[in-house]
Amino acid sequence: MQPKSAIRYIALTLAALALGACASRNEVPVSSLGEDDDAICRANNVAAGSSEYVACRKNRDVQRGNAAAKADRTQRNMSETMINTPYKP
Numbered sequence: 001m002q003p004k005s006a007i008r009y010i011a012l013t014l015a016a017l018a019l020g021a022c023a024s025r026n027e028v029p030v031s032s033l034g035e036d037d038d039a040i041c042r043a044n045n046v047a048a049g050s051s052e053y054v055a056c057r058k059n060r061d062v063q064r065g066n067a068a069a070k071a072d073r074t075q076r077n078m079s080e081t082m083i084n085t086p087y088k089p
Contacts, residue, residue, distance in 0.1 A: 037061075 041056035042048065 037057055037060045038048070040060065041053050044052070044056065046052040046056070
């Protein structure tokens with residue numbers, strides 16, 4: 001009886017880990033490419049806090065948001081395609 005319950009616990013743990021990974025899908029990473037927004041905006045020789053710097057940071061934030069929205073839209077479209085396409089063996 002012990003081995004069967006151990007297998008069930010392992011299966012439940014793996015299922016919980018898989019569902020946990022899906023739940024964290026909506027988290028927006030700080031930077032998708034490992035770039036530092038501060039360093040990129042300061043590379044244009046602008047002072048932190050200036051209007052050009054603030055505009056640069058806002059632009060970077062909008063670009064990141066658009067990329068995340070596009071990734072979510074692509075994932076949703078793929079899911080809908082998989083659901084709506086009948087399986088024909």
